[in-house]
Amino acid sequence: MSPVPRTLYEKIWDAHVVTRGEDGTCLLYVDRHLVHEVTSPQAFEGLRAAGRRVRRPDLTLAVADHNLPTTRRVDEKGRRLPIDDPESAGQLAALEANVAEFGIPSIEAIAPEQGIVHVVGPEQGFTLPGTILVCGDSHTAAHGALGALAFGIGTSEVEHVLATQTLWMPRSRTMEVRVDGRLGFGVSAKDLILFLIGRIGTAGGTGHVVEYRGDTFADMSVEGRLTVANMTIEAGARSGLFAPDEATFAYLKGRPMAPRGEAWDRAVAGWRGLATDEGAHFDRSVRIDASEVAPTVTWGTSPEDVAPITGKVPEPDSFADPARRAAARKALDYMGLVPGQRLQDVAVEHIFIGSCTNSRIEDLRAAAEIVRGRRIDARIKQALVVPGSGLVKRQAEAEGLDRIFTEAGFDWREPGCSACLGMNPDKVPPQGRCASTSNRNFVGRQGPGARTHLVSPAMAAAAAVTGRLADVRELVKP
Amino acid sequence: MKALKRIHGRAIPFGRRNVDTDLIIAASHLKTVRRAGLGRHAFAAARAERGNVFDDPAFAGAPILIAGENFGCGSSREHAAWALADMGIEAVIAPSFSDIFAGNAFRNGIAAIVLPRHAVDRLLDAAWRCPLTVDLEEMIVSSPLGHRFVFAMDPFRRRCLLEGCDEIALTLSHEEAIRAYEERTGT
Numbered sequence: 001m002s003p004v005p006r007t008l009y010e011k012i013w014d015a016h017v018v019t020r021g022e023d024g025t026c027l028l029y030v031d032r033h034l035v036h037e038v039t040s041p042q043a044f045e046g047l048r049a050a051g052r053r054v055r056r057p058d059l060t061l062a063v064a065d066h067n068l069p070t071t072r073r074v075d076e077k078g079r080r081l082p083i084d085d086p087e088s089a090g091q092l093a094a095l096e097a098n099v100a101e102f103g104i105p106s107i108e109a110i111a112p113e114q115g116i117v118h119v120v121g122p123e124q125g126f127t128l129p130g131t132i133l134v135c136g137d138s139h140t141a142a143h144g145a146l147g148a149l150a151f152g153i154g155t156s157e158v159e160h161v162l163a164t165q166t167l168w169m170p171r172s173r174t175m176e177v178r179v180d181g182r183l184g185f186g187v188s189a190k191d192l193i194l195f196l197i198g199r200i201g202t203a204g205g206t207g208h209v210v211e212y213r214g215d216t217f218a219d220m221s222v223e224g225r226l227t228v229a230n231m232t233i234e235a236g237a238r239s240g241l242f243a244p245d246e247a248t249f250a251y252l253k254g255r256p257m258a259p260r261g262e263a264w265d266r267a268v269a270g271w272r273g274l275a276t277d278e279g280a281h282f283d284r285s286v287r288i289d290a291s292e293v294a295p296t297v298t299w300g301t302s303p304e305d306v307a308p309i310t311g312k313v314p315e316p317d318s319f320a321d322p323a324r325r326a327a328a329r330k331a332l333d334y335m336g337l338v339p340g341q342r343l344q345d346v347a348v349e350h351i352f353i354g355s356c357t358n359s360r361i362e363d364l365r366a367a368a369e370i371v372r373g374r375r376i377d378a379r380i381k382q383a384l385v386v387p388g389s390g391l392v393k394r395q396a397e398a399e400g401l402d403r404i405f406t407e408a409g410f411d412w413r414e415p416g417c418s419a420c421l422g423m424n425p426d427k428v429p430p431q432g433r434c435a436s437t438s439n440r441n442f443v444g445r446q447g448p449g450a451r452t453h454l455v456s457p458a459m460a461a462a463a464a465v466t467g468r469l470a471d472v473r474e475l476v477k478p
Numbered sequence: 479m480k481a482l483k484r485i486h487g488r489a490i491p492f493g494r495r496n497v498d499t500d501l502i503i504a505a506s507h508l509k510t511v512r513r514a515g516l517g518r519h520a521f522a523a524a525r526a527e528r529g530n531v532f533d534d535p536a537f538a539g540a541p542i543l544i545a546g547e548n549f550g551c552g553s554s555r556e557h558a559a560w561a562l563a564d565m566g567i568e569a570v571i572a573p574s575f576s577d578i579f580a581g582n583a584f585r586n587g588i589a590a591i592v593l594p595r596h597a598v599d600r601l602l603d604a605a606w607r608c609p610l611t612v613d614l615e616e617m618i619v620s621s622p623l624g625h626r627f628v629f630a631m632d633p634f635r636r637r638c639l640l641e642g643c644d645e646i647a648l649t650l651s652h653e654e655a656i657r658a659y660e661e662r663t664g665t
């Protein structure tokens with residue numbers, strides 16, 4: 001009898017079961033654990049209170065990103081500059097003290113490798129196919145781009161993983177998102193994932209693990225896949241997976257923490273067997289034709305509130321569901337938009353290019369391409385470019401991208417989460433309107449009262465040079 | 479964690495759908511290194527609205543919150559569950575929850591109760607007039623007005639809530655299996 005065909009998710013799951021609990025809940029082994037300053041202090045405190053140690057510091061990596069300011073971090077002599085906000089400074093100091101006390105490897109705030117956890121993990125080769133990777137951050141889903149079963153966890157789970165290197169998990173249902181065809185000119189991975197969230201809704205993937213399949217993804221760069229997997233959580237699914245392929249192996253080969261030599265060859269041979277078997281069953285399947293996707297923007301306060309840039313702000317009454325109608329009305333009120341208004345007429349004053357969704361080198365290249373030879377519009381009050389890591393920043397500088405941005409009037413910053421969330425000095429002011437490459441347009445996400453429009457890097461650049469939400473396809477020739 | 483069997487009291491009829499954890503507790507309050515004290519910052523943006531349910535004296539100290547679909551979506555911040563617990567919330571009733579929030583909730587002694595939309599709508603209405611009871615042993619939400627809705631709950635999570643167990647201690651009792659896994663896989 002031939003074995004039952006399994007999905008990628010089921011293969012990774014089966015390989016990590018330590019023991020089975022009641023009703024299908026399993027104790028799973030965690031191969032990789034990323035730790036950052038915001039969601040870990042209470043976990044370490046819990047360990048200390050219970051007199052517990054970290055079981056496998058060697059499988060753990062800590063880096064600060066969320067509340068580090070993105071302004072200069074060292075003075076002329078290379079000495080670390082203090083952080084003004086005492087609470088942020090306290091949280092960073094707590095992380096440094098905790099990693100020292102528990103013997104956890106970490107990347108220092110002023111190290112060249114520092115960056116956003118979800119940029120650093122893949123970049124260092126810490127993220128590997130077929131592993132289970134967790135982090136106290138919902139965008140951990142990003143690492144699924146490399147074929148890791150990766151998901152965000154709460155602080156109690158962070159403590160649990162630190163103490164036991166395992167997690168109790170109920171088995172998720174599986175969902176196939178199949179996209180075929182070519183993305184149109186000016187359309188990126190970001191537009192595709194926004195389109196998908198619009199299609200299935202922010203709760204569309206709840207209880208599911210998504211696997212991205214189809215030739216659109218086969219042709220997509222690893223950077224693009226990271227963008228897609230990253231926002232899987234905005235569709236309600238905790239993880240989004242891509243089967244590892246040649247592009248994955250090429251991306252990982254030679255990364256500092258990836259296996260080398262013979263170990264590399266053995267690893268690759270194993271990774272090739274991870275792909276979903278022919279005939280494996282998915283509980284749900286969604287199909288998208290890539291040619292349907294246009295450059296996409298959000299108009300509301302939920303990532304499912306999307307429209308093509310050529311569209312209009314919707315009429316709340318056009319939604320069938322009364323709860324959705326009420327939500328849309330509230331959202332438009334918050335966003336200061338009028339139903340029927342053309343999206344391309346919406347003026348913006350803030351631009352944010354960054355976040356774990358879109359701060360890798362490919363993203364910066366795409367934005368620079370639009371900005372090259374242009375200047376930001378006179379109405380723009382702040383335009384930030386925040387590379388996802390120190391290594392991305394150096395690479396961009398080697399390619400001269402920093403000059404393209406600064407000559408156009410952008411601020412070129414140090415790596416970190418920055419204006420993705422209002423917890424460090426980079427914020428959008430109340431009623432300020434921002435074209436942002438981040439992942440959440442929630443009420444107050446970029447600062448109290450801030451109005452966020454989620455877009456791709458090229459679209460953020462287009463907004464910067466025109467002072468409004470603009471169709472990037474009108475700024476460049478195919 | 480203390481055991482939770484029956485929750486009785488007023489229920490805040492918030493009703494909103496897609497309540498994200500940024501709304502429950504804004505990022506500016508995540509810089510704490512403690513778990514306690516977040517309750518007074520909870521729902522700050524919603525509280526800024528005039529006539530909001532949170533500042534209605536009828537619901538002061540209410541142990542139950544009722545919301546719409548997809549409660550707790552977005553950021554994984556457990557601060558959202560800590561803030562709710564700090565407000566005194568012991569049960570949230572909604573048609574659906576985000577997976578991460580549902581996990582964070584039960585680990586902090588908050589029961590995430592899923593009921594169909596029509597049941598939630600009726601409870602939202604009843605909550606203005608009377609207290610509700612959530613019985614985790616019987617798995618029933620009821621009101622003195624005669625409402626009675628049966629819910630289902632993951633048995634593992636329900637047992638943890640009923641017994642108030644320490645999940646890490648439970649896992650550490652599987653130490654042998656964890657070590658065997660590490661040896662078998664060379665991890």
Ligand code: SF4
Pocket residue numbers: 065066116117118137139355356357416417420421438439
């Ligand atoms: S960049 Fe934004 S979404 Fe990503 S980890 Fe940082 S705060 Fe979270």
